Amino acid sequence: MQIREDTVGCEIYIPYSxxxxxxxxxxxxxxEKELGLAEAIVWQELPGKKASRIRAFNDFRFDDTETWPNTFAWLITTCSEFKKVFARDWTNWSQQQHLADPE
Known part of the structure; x- marks a missing residue:
């Protein structure tokens, strides 16, 4: 979760892979279809770095407290969906890696 530059965001950070x-x-x-977000998903491979990230942002003004309920509802839903979708796909990938290299 990030709050900065008049946006709030949710991301999956993928170090070393x-x-x-x-x-x-x-x-x-x-x-993207499964996440079902109105906002664009930002895919950042980060060339030259060991990490990558996938993010979604929503407009947010910290000083406008009337928008907080909708903003935090968006954040809760988005984080929950990110966890559900990416955890499942990570688990599938991880199991395939283990089967390919059982040690």
Missing amino acids: KELYKVFLSCKSEI
């Missing part, structure tokens, strides 16, 4: 990011990216349209 460009491979996992590419798995998510290969399912981009399905993931």
Whole structure:
């Protein structure tokens, strides 16, 4: 979760695994459809870095307290959906990795 620059956001940060990011990216349209957000999903591979991230942002003015209930409802729903969708896909990927390299 982030609150800055008149936006509030939810993101999945993927350290040390460009491979996992590419798995998510290969399912981009399905993931975006399942998330069902009106806001665009921002896919950032971060070339030259070890990490990648996938984010969604919503407009937010910290000084406008009347918008807080809707903003935080959006944040709760979005974080919950991110967790559901990405955790499932991560679990599937992780299990495949384990089967490929059982040690």
